[in-house]
Amino acid sequence: MTEKRSVANRRDFLRITAAAAASASVFQPQFTIADEGVKGANERIGVGFIGTGGRCQTHIDIVNNLKAQGRCEPVAVCDVYAPRVQAAAQKTGGKIYRDHKELLADPRVDVVCIATPDRHHAQQAIDAVRAGKDVYCEKPLTHWSQMELARQIEEEAQKHERIVQVGTQYVADDAYAQVRKLLKEGIIGKVVHVQAGYFRRGDWGERMEIPDRNAKPGPDLDWEKFLGDAPKREFDVSRFFPCVLFVLHRNGVLCYRFALVVTG
Ligand SMILES: NC(=O)c1ccc[n+]([C@@H]2O[C@H](COP(=O)([O-])OP(=O)(O)OC[C@H]3O[C@@H](n4cnc5c(N)ncnc54)[C@H](O)[C@@H]3O)[C@@H](O)[C@H]2O)c1
Incomplete structure (x- = not known):
């Protein structure tokens, strides 16, 4: 695959993902990729998922749907919480990572879908473009205390000629x-x-069940990585699991x- 074609295909991929994510309730991608003939397995766009909680499930469904069309391949999944990343690996066949930088070092990953908590988006997007990956990132692009990172994303994306698409509700x-x-x-x-x-x-907005009240930091849960650049604090299970359900x-x-x- 030439770099030019690769970029065009990735752009189409990101447009489809964004449109489909925006239409998640009906799950009907509204764009189709131009038919470029049958592709070899090595021409599929490799997709990595960073943050495999609630929102990521829609991303996975979309990518699995595109996979069925032979357009892309989920190749890697990453989460700081073992049960979630294991479930995502089962659903996708992707290789498990517990650190997003290790996923980004995987040469089979062309595009990443970022669906971690808000404050991780910007840094992970910057890390991704620096690693040569295109990005589909959940809204918001930055946490309110990290506005400077938004400028950096633009600079880094231009410098590394990568695409960064932010999925903001229905804007795509x-x-x-x-x-x-x-x-x-x-x-x-x-x-x-x-x-x-x-x-x-x-019934949107109802309280969500905490999936595991006994979850605690350890081999299965990396609390430090979850906190990232947030103020350091003691583990709190209701902070780790979001408490609002969107049905x-x-x-x-x-x-x-x-x-x-x-x-x-
Ligand atoms: N576009 C939309 O309509 C839409 C809808 C829902 C959520 N979102 C956004 O998606 C993001 C995720 O929301 P969610 O509801 O899926 O939350 P969630 O808590 O269900 O999932 C987040 C996942 O990220 C993991 N995680 C946390 N820190 C990590 C790190 N450093 N590296 C890797 N994984 C890490 C958590 O363990 C968790 O599994 C939020 O920013 C939210 O605003 C967007």
Whole structure:
């Protein structure tokens, strides 16, 4: 695979992942990769997952779906918590890592999906582009106390010619591109007011069961790595496991609305 083609394929991959992640409730990727003929196994995009908790499950489902189309291959999984990374390895066949830098050193990984807690995103994205990987990163790109890292990501991504795509709720939805096209082509007249939003109906936001109340730091749980650059504090199981559940696939229905008010 030439570098140019590789970058184009990775860009398509990231667009698909972003669109599909944004549409997670229905799980229907809205883009298709241009048909480039049958690829050899070594031409598949190798995907690594960093942080294999709740959000990552959607990433895995999407990548497994793309794998079935022969487009990419989940090759590596990383988490500081053993039960989760083991479950992700079972679901993907990916090699287990407990440190994201070790995953990044794996030459089979072309793209990483980052779904760790917020404060890890920026540094892990920087580490990834420095290691020559493209990045699909969950929102927010940085924790509020790390704004300087956002600038660094841009610099590093340009320097290493890598793609960094941030998945921020529905912002990657292709509805936005379609609206832009309609505006550009003059099909929609002068815009005087834009209203965009989405809302939830269902049991979102209920408390989430802590999967293992007896979890504690040790060989299965690396509390230091979990904390990262956060203030050092004693282990707390309810801090380690998030306590809010977003139910997408039960009764919850994600409704999406986009309205334009135009003249002429
Ligand atoms: N785009 C969306 O719609 C959306 C939806 C949900 C969550 N998110 C974002 O995804 C991220 C993850 O959320 P979640 O609900 O999956 O949380 P989670 O706690 O279920 O998963 C995070 C995982 O990261 C692991 N982890 C923590 N530190 C790590 C490290 N240093 N290296 C490797 N793994 C580490 C944890 O052990 C855990 O398994 C959050 O930033 C959240 O804002 C985005």
